[in-house]
Amino acid sequence: MRRQLDINPKAFGNILNGSKEFELRLYDRETWDLQLGDEIVFTDFADRSRRLVVRVEGLLRYPTFRALFSDLEYGRCGPADSLERKMAGIYQYYTPAQEEAAGVVAIKMRLLEQL
Incomplete structure (x- = not known):
């Protein structure tokens, strides 16, 4: 499946540039059904x-996120x-209340192409 995310x-x-191996998101309606092999089209929200x-x-x-970083070195994100x-x-993007309500997911990704 292919999905769009900003x-x-x-x-x-x-x-x-290869310095970000994992994308961190809330585990919510945008991410709960992601599966291995899915493709994500990321759009730069400042330059669509x-x-x-x-x-x-x-x-x-x-x-x-703090629990995530107990297992995953933060520099990989x-x-x-x-x-x-x-x-x-x-926390510029998510509040602690959102984090607590939804949980979080680290998405390991491989760059396929720039469109």
């Missing part, structure tokens, strides 16, 4: 003409100089 410009660039396609190669579910800065960046 992504911030920095994360878009980090996928393209920029799109790329990745293949889902792994799915890791956790109750919270895009550049960050500390766990606290990574968490602060995540």
Whole structure:
């Protein structure tokens, strides 16, 4: 299956340059039915003409981002100089209440193409 998701410009660039191996999302209506082998078309929400396609190669579910980072090194999810800065960046997009209600998923991905 192929689905469309928006992504911030920095994360878009980090996928393209290979420094982001995992995309982190809430485990919600956009992600709950993802399966291995699915394709995701990410659109840069600041420049909608920029799109790329990745293949889902792994799915890791956790109750919270902090629990996720107890198993997964935060640098594999895009550049960050500390766990606290990574968490602060995540909380720019999601609230702790959303995180607690939905849980989280780390999507291991492989870049297929830039559209």
